[in-house]
Amino acid sequence: MQQKIINQLRAMISDEGNQSSVTTFILLGFSEYPQLQAPLFLVFLAIYTVTMLGNLGIIVVVRVNPKLHTPMYFFLSHLSFLDMCYSSVFTPKLLETLVVEDRTISFSVCMVQFFFVCAFVIVEMFMLAVMAYDRFVAVCNPLLYTVTMSHKLCALLVAGTYLWGGLCSLTLTYSLLQLSYCGPNIINHFGCEYSAILSLACSDPSFSQMACLVISIFNEACSLLVILASYVFIVVTILKMPSTGGLQKAFSTCASHLTAITIFHGIILLLYCVPNSNNSWLLDNVATVLFTIVIPMLNPLIYSLRNKDVKETVRSLIISRLHCPSI
Secondary structure (H helix, E strand, C coil): CHHHHHHHHHHHCHHHCCCCCCCEEEECCCCCCHHHHHHHHHHHHHHHHHHHHHHHHHHHHHHHCHHHCCHHHHHHHHHHHHHHHHHHHHHHHHHHHHHCCCCEEEHHHHHHHHHHHHHHHHHHHHHHHHHHHHHHHHHHCHHHHHHHCCHHHHHHHHHHHHHHHHHHHHHHHHHHHCCCCCCCCEECCCCCCHHHHHCCCCCCCHHHHHHHHHHHHHHHHHHHHHHHHHHHHHHHHHHCCCCHHHHHHHHHHHHHHHHHHHHHHHHHHHHHCCCCCCCCHHHHHHHHHHHHHHHHHHHHHHHHHCCHHHHHHHHHHHHHHHHCCCC
């Protein structure tokens, strides 16, 4: 089945055979498992729907409840926005490749897809670090929390994460654009993932590989350093708390964030910070599915199910809609 798809798609773009550079890529995705195409489409569609509704719900809840107009929820709403964005870059194309035979994607669209996914992922990485710093201030310096985490500082932190993510992604995208792609043009993946694109380069990819490794390790090290340092101080402060109630409250404010960090960084370390990985294409695809599709769905569930204020706001919104259905 996979070979049949490859032959069909090669025939569709045979007029490019004599060109020196590739202008179209072929995404194989999960074509080796034709019997799973329909079930996978339904599963991914359901996950994407839950992702969009869940993250949009978090943003709406934070906006409508004045009690949630705090730095923690300000950062959480941006985290939900990022989850919606980078899930929307990969998932629609994945759903398309599961239901149509035309699995081609133009070179320019492929690079744009990579740029946005890379940018949103790096921004989310540092947004989680910013949220860890916010929890550090809230637990360790509660009396100075509103002064320290001012509106200006919060805006600067968020703007800085977006700017840095864009710059890193632009650098990596530029490194890919400097390479020559003269064939083959078959991407053994469901999206334009970095290593999958790099494997098709005809020219020496050493600089691109080094750029990816340096940027990945630097970003991981910096973000994890902020997170670990914040939680070391948080743990020390919690252990010094005399009351059990204060300890439970401090732990509850950090548990959801720690869960999200563990899942996010565990998968990103597996995908991007292990050079020359010998993982199979299936493992890479599954890991990317978890990273770009499943994690954005889990984050709103993690934060809403463990957050009393969010649950109370959702409950009040539902009750108000039931009592005033015409509004």
